[in-house]
Amino acid sequence: MTSAMDQKSTQNKDAEKVIEKELSFGPVHPALIEPYRIRLFVNDEIVEDCEININMAYRGIEKLFDGLPVEKALLIAERVCGICSHVHAWNAVRVIEGGLGIHVPERADYIRVLTHEFQRITSHLIFFGHAFEVVGHETFAMRSFLLRESFMDLLQYLGGNRVMPSVPIIGGIRPRADLTEALKKVILERCDQFEVKYADYVRRAVEDPVVMSRLEGIGFMTKDEAIKWHATGPTGRASGWDYDLRKTMKEYKPFDFNVIVLPEGDTKTRVVARALEVLECLKIIRQAVKNLPEGPVANRDWTAKEMKYTEAYDETYRGELMHSYSLDQQGLVRNYKIRTPTITNLAAMEQACIGDHVTEAILTIASCDPCLTCCTRTELVDNQTKRSRFMTEYEIVNKYGWRR
Numbered sequence: 001m002t003s004a005m006d007q008k009s010t011q012n013k014d015a016e017k018v019i020e021k022e023l024s025f026g027p028v029h030p031a032l033i034e035p036y037r038i039r040l041f042v043n044d045e046i047v048e049d050c051e052i053n054i055n056m057a058y059r060g061i062e063k064l065f066d067g068l069p070v071e072k073a074l075l076i077a078e079r080v081c082g083i084c085s086h087v088h089a090w091n092a093v094r095v096i097e098g099g100l101g102i103h104v105p106e107r108a109d110y111i112r113v114l115t116h117e118f119q120r121i122t123s124h125l126i127f128f129g130h131a132f133e134v135v136g137h138e139t140f141a142m143r144s145f146l147l148r149e150s151f152m153d154l155l156q157y158l159g160g161n162r163v164m165p166s167v168p169i170i171g172g173i174r175p176r177a178d179l180t181e182a183l184k185k186v187i188l189e190r191c192d193q194f195e196v197k198y199a200d201y202v203r204r205a206v207e208d209p210v211v212m213s214r215l216e217g218i219g220f221m222t223k224d225e226a227i228k229w230h231a232t233g234p235t236g237r238a239s240g241w242d243y244d245l246r247k248t249m250k251e252y253k254p255f256d257f258n259v260i261v262l263p264e265g266d267t268k269t270r271v272v273a274r275a276l277e278v279l280e281c282l283k284i285i286r287q288a289v290k291n292l293p294e295g296p297v298a299n300r301d302w303t304a305k306e307m308k309y310t311e312a313y314d315e316t317y318r319g320e321l322m323h324s325y326s327l328d329q330q331g332l333v334r335n336y337k338i339r340t341p342t343i344t345n346l347a348a349m350e351q352a353c354i355g356d357h358v359t360e361a362i363l364t365i366a367s368c369d370p371c372l373t374c375c376t377r378t379e380l381v382d383n384q385t386k387r388s389r390f391m392t393e394y395e396i397v398n399k400y401g402w403r404r
Contacts, residue, residue: 023358027056033130034372036346040353040361047361050350054343057372065325065336070096070304071170073333077323080338081371082163083126084316086119088338090168091314091323097170099310099327102302107295108172109251111179114187114288115158115167117281122151123317124274124281127369131271132205134366135214140205147201150194157183172298184289191282202275215268219364221352222265229348232341233319235368236348238273239265245315254291255284267360270367304331318342318369342370 021042027035035056041049061080065073077092078085090112097104129144152162159165159177167177179187205211221231223240236243240263246252247259260276262269307327314321319341326334345368353361 025362027053033366034370036370036372038362038365040358042358045358047353047356047358050353050361050365052346052350052365054346054372062336062338065333067332067334070327070331070333073336074170075166078164078166083123083371084119084318085164086115086167087314087316087321088323089166090116091312091316091321093168093170094312094314095310095323095325096304096307096327098312099307100302100305102171103299105172105296105299106293107178108297110254110288110292111158111173111177111297112168113251113255114179114285115155115165115177117284117288118151118155118158120317121278121281122148122155123369124278125151127274128205128271131363131366132211134363135211137208137211140201140208140211143201147194147198150190154187154190157186169298171300171302172296175297178297179289179292184292187289188286191285195279195282198278205275206272212268214360214363215266215271215367217266217268218356218360219267219270219349219352219367220265220355221348223263225351226265226348229351230344231319231348231368232344233315233317234260234273234277235270235319235341235345237261238270239263245313245320249314252284255287257283267364267367274369305329306331309335316341318371319345340371342368342372346370 023040023042024037025040026032026037032038037053037056039051039053040047041051061076064076068076074089074092074096078089080088096102125144125148129141129148132138132140132144155165156162158179159167159174165177167173221229221239225231226236226239226241231239231241232243237260240261242259242261244259246257257280260273260280262273304327306329309324309326311322311324314323321341322337322339324338325336328334346365349365349368349370353364356364
């Protein structure tokens with residue numbers, strides 16, 4: 001017969017039991033497109049906390065820039081990421097153009113914007129492909145990659161390469177990337193053909209109850225939370241935060257387009273925001289082709305010289321991108337720093353997935369369209385001990401900030 005003391009002791013032990021379990025995914029896992037590790041702390045398969053570990057793809061690329069002639073260094077900038085190669089190349093040249101006051105011809109600005117929107121469409125379509133792959137709908141995934149081919153071809157026609165078109169140079173664009181009348185016609189025809197197919201694709205996806213049931217009502221993030229957790233780009237705008245750097249960039253002043261801002265703030269809305277943004281990209285592309293000004297495409301009247309530490313910001317396909325560096329007296333690059341949107345977007349998803357079921361949390365995290373190749377590059381080295389360590393997302397935001 002159990003005594004009252006024994007019963008009380010058993011109750012105390014039950015109260016001390018830790019019922020929280022940890023589920024770890026990655027860094028290599030079928031649901032993860034790139035190498036990173038997700039630690040989900042769950043109770044009855046409901047996520048109570050999340051920790052995302054990155055830096056498996058760290059390459060030390062910022063160190064490669066140091067001491068290089070500026071034009072040679074900027075060739076490396078395009079190789080930071082294959083999906084968003086143009087925006088890294090463009091923002092890298094915008095740093096020195098702003099720091100040394102180098103004039104860029106208007107025609108070159110138009111073609112830079114045109115290439116930017118080409119690659120924004122290809123980036124969003126590769127996101128749809130991977131998202132539907134995670135959901136388990138292979139048909140929608142493959143159709144997304146098929147639609148993407150139209151703009152991959154246009155990138156090749158424009159710059160000579162599908163992945164790294166190498167359009168921007170300091171002071172303009174490469175002459176080979178100038179638009180001919182024949183290429184203008186091809187671009188407009190491809191846009192018209194793509195828009196018809198894309199509208200049908202989006203309609204089918206949105207009307208599919210199986211797909212939408214996997215995305216709707218999970219991963220909630222309010223506008224205040226998006227601002228607090230620094231969710232930028234379509235991820236933040238899908239929570240009602242009206243913030244798009246393109247509206248502040250001089251290169252986008254001639255273009256009329258809408259910033260897609262949706263209030264719902266769930267995983268489905270983050271997908272829909274990108275789907276609608278593609279249509280705005282088409283509007284910008286058509287304006288750039290039809291209103292392309294005459295004139296030169298490059299200004300070579302400049303000299304690399306000493307330049308103080310200068311920053312440039314751009315609205316990349318996942319949010320706000322910052323490039324910054326200085327030039328020494330010989331015109332060599334010093335102190336190159338890159339901050340991409342993925343690092344803060346993933347930190348926001350750590351919070352947004354709390355309350356999700358385990359199977360939903362992976363979708364929530366993927367809904368910010370993470371690009372690990374871009375963001376894993378921040379390392380601290382102690383000059384005295386020569387020891388190095390990676391910085392956490394929290395340390396980066398507090399030390400360097402996350403916007404201007």
